[in-house]
Amino acid sequence: MLRFTIRRVIETIPVLLGVVSIVFMFIHLIPGDAALVLLGERANEASLTRIRAQLGLDQPLYVQYGHYLGSLARLDIGKSVRTNRPVLDEAMGRFPATIELALSALLISSVVGVTGGIVAGVGRGRMPDHFARVFSLLGVSIPIFWLGLVLIWVFAVQLHWLPSDGRLAATTKYAPQTGFVMIDALIQGNSRLFFDALSHLTLPALALSTVPMAVTMRMTRSAMLEVLRADYIRTARSKGLRERVITVRHAFKNASLPVVTTIGLQVGFLLSGAILTETIFSWPGIGRWVFESILNRDYPIVQGMSLIIAVIFVVVNLIVDLVYGALDPRINYK
Amino acid sequence: MTAMAPVTGVGMRAPLVVRKRRTPWTDAWARLRRDQAALVGFGLLFTMILLAIAAPLVATHDPLDQELLKRLKPPSAEFWFGTDDLGRDVFSRILYGGRISLRVGITAVIMGTTIGAFLGSVAGYAGGWVDSVISRAMEIVLAFPGTLLAIAVVAARGPGLENTLLAVGLVSVPVYARLMRGSVLSLREREFVTAARCLGASDRRILFQHILPNGLTPLIVQATLGIAGAIVEAAALGFLGLGAQPPAPEWGAMLTDGRNFLLNAPWAMIFPGLAIMMTVLGFNLFGDGLRDALDPQMKQ
Secondary structure, three states, rough: HHHHHHHHHHHHHHHHHHHHHHHHHHHHHHHOOHHHHHHOOOOOHHHHHHHHHOOOOOOOOOHHHHHHHHHHHOOOOOEEEOOOOOOHHHHHHHHHHHHHHHHHHHHHHHHHHHHHHHHHHHOOOHHHHHHHHHHHOOOOHHHHHHHHHHHHHHHHOOOOOOOOOOOOOOOOOOOOOOOOHHHHHHHHOOHHHHHHHHEEEEEEEHHHHHHHHHHHHHHHHHHHHHOOHHHHHHHHOOOOHHHHHHHOOOOOHHHHHHHHHHHHHHHHHHHHHHHHHHHHOOOOOOOHHHHHHHOOOOHHHHHHHHHHHHHHHHHHHHHHHHHHHHOHHHHOOO | EEEEEEEEEEEEEEEEEOOOOOOHHHHHHHHHHHOOHHHHHHHHHHHHHHHHHHHHHHHOOOEEEEHHHHOOOOOOOOOOOOOOOOEEEEEHHHHHHHHHHHHHHHHHHHHHHHHHHHHHHHHHHOOHHHHHHHHHHHHHOOOOOOHHHHHHHHHHHHOOHHHHHHHHHHHHHHHHHHHHHHHHHHHHOHHHHHHHHHOOOHHHHHHHHHHHOOOOHHHHHHHHHHHHHHHHHHHHHHHHOOOOOOOOOOOHHHHHHOOOOOOOOHHHHHHHHHHHHHHHHHHHHHHHHHHHHHHHHHHH
């Protein structure tokens, strides 16, 4: 297991280096004078010179690349053109909101997706299976940004059951400790804060969870169908084991490997889906911040956040591979 | 063809029975025709594509025509899907928007499959350092979540339909490259490749005239499913204001406009979203059916 882990970690290094290089080239994709594009046509020469020096655009490409790698080693991923504050500092204040949203969506999609997939696989050809197949097909076909708007229209505009935007009501008092509102509410024993946060989180988490839920359900159903055809399942039945024991202890345990991989790979979707979801629900996370930076042409933020999100994605994929290797001993010996 | 003419009595012959020769492709076609879900998907696709092509004939109004006195009107006999905030007919805009979305989706996938198939087949056939370099490059691109990469490309190049097409197409290249590489790796050891080599065929000829045509099946299936994804990606970029610019009737941009009027004109949001969903559902249903129909052949 240790050799497998070391090998996978070493294989990740060139991928990370490649990611860094692509992100570095991002600024150079901008057609024309990048400084002029960033500051606009009316910027004076002094401002243009300052921004060129700040971004290193007045240096040869290889010097810029060297400086970029050096600054990354110091955890400096650039400064906002608008606020002149470090991108990392600004991101840290917004990360908890996105993590709270993404984890909630991952929890919903995993629980509902796995349960639905198991029920569909065990009851193949019956109503639960048909329902699960239709649901998962619709789930991967519905655009997440449209689903978000429909949820707002139904639950906020028509029924007035849930709020449509923000993380908390404007009148709710909140003293951040961890930055995660629901955790802070539990720590502080503030039930009003907890339920206010929960009500605001519900619609965006539901919207964001739909596609991963559908994908997880499809994969779980497919994996269960394959495992349920195995000889050892027939043996377990002939031994007189109850169907529930067979399903959970034998079938699902062996079907869980591809399901774990699928769930892990949904993190990438959750990170990019957060940009759309946070924009629709005015959720104060990094996704909405990146989108606003694009509109404001604050490209250092877009560049820095692209790097952070890509690195998270690579690390999560590595963790999924390692978990897969831990669950399936055969992987270690390849 | 197999012909049989059994003798049934003295001097009598039964009518000649000619059976069509069965090939994997005819079997796949028969399976596809029996798949009701795939047929429904094909029907949806055919309808959406036909409506998009026939938009000038079917549309009841000019999609760019503004009638400010009739803004935010509900669906009626005059405006089948209602009007938007500038008094434009939503139904007509959806029809013309279909042209944009289908064009972007299909063109982006053609770009992705062409580049991806080329890279993947070269990587799979050449092997060695060529395979390593191409595979690592594809892994690096795949390290970025697709939508984020597309947003970053369009953000750098500037909003617009052409950059949307470029971004969505480029983002899909690694998927097709990996698929093609897998196909080529399994095909290059086959007997027909060995035979072609023995006959003196060059590597280029073997790759592009023998291996590539036989390895296209999984690519075709993935491309069909990929068009669905490309349409959603393009609509997402349009929703964020990075796609086709106003006043173009792009579905994603129509959702952004409709978002501001959920309270008093929800139709401006509902119908464009339904159009996206129906189109994507059609491609997904048909693509799933195609995969199931071709699956036994792929296993061969």
